[in-house]
Amino acid sequence: xTLGRVRLTxxxxxxxxxxxxxxxxxxxxxxxxxxxAPNRLIDRADALAAVLGEDRTDVxxxxxxxxxxxxxxxxxxxxxxxxxxxxxEITFDQLKALVGAExxxxxxxxxxxxxxxxxxxxxxx
Numbered sequence: 001x002t003l004g005r006v007r008l009t010x011x012x013x014x015x016x017x018x019x020x021x022x023x024x025x026x027x028x029x030x031x032x033x034x035x036x037a038p039n040r041l042i043d044r045a046d047a048l049a050a051v052l053g054e055d056r057t058d059v060x061x062x063x064x065x066x067x068x069x070x071x072x073x074x075x076x077x078x079x080x081x082x083x084x085x086x087x088x089e090i091t092f093d094q095l096k097a098l099v100g101a102e103x104x105x106x107x108x109x110x111x112x113x114x115x116x117x118x119x120x121x122x123x124x125x
Contacts, residue, residue, distance in 0.1 A: 072099050082107050086114065 042056070049059045071077050078099060085095045085107055096104035 068098070072103075078103070082110075086111050 045056050045059045045063075049056050052059070081090070081095065081098050084090045085092070090098075092104065092108060095107060098104075099107070
C-alpha cells in the first residue's frame, strides 16, 4: 500500500490501524487500572514505547487489545467463554465484548434453544 510517495509496510499499516483505534478509545470513557508486573516486562514495554515514540500506557493498551482480539479467535477459549455464558457466569454484554456482536448473537440464540430443549425434556419426563 502506498500513501502518496511513501510505501507503507504491513507493520506501519498495523500501527496506523492501532492508532485509529486508540483515537476512538480516547473519545470514550476510560477506567484507571493498577497492576503489578515483572520488572523485565515493564522494561521491555518502556523500551518499545521509546522506539515507537509512545508512552507505556499506549504500548500496554495496544498489547492488551491485541491479546483480547486474538483470544476471541481461539476456538478453545471461545468454547470456554460460551460455557461461561451458558452457565450465567458472564452477561451478554460481557460475552459481546469478548467475542464480538455477531458471535455473541449466535451464542445467545443457541443458549435459548438449549434452554427450550431442556424445558421440553423436563416437561416430557
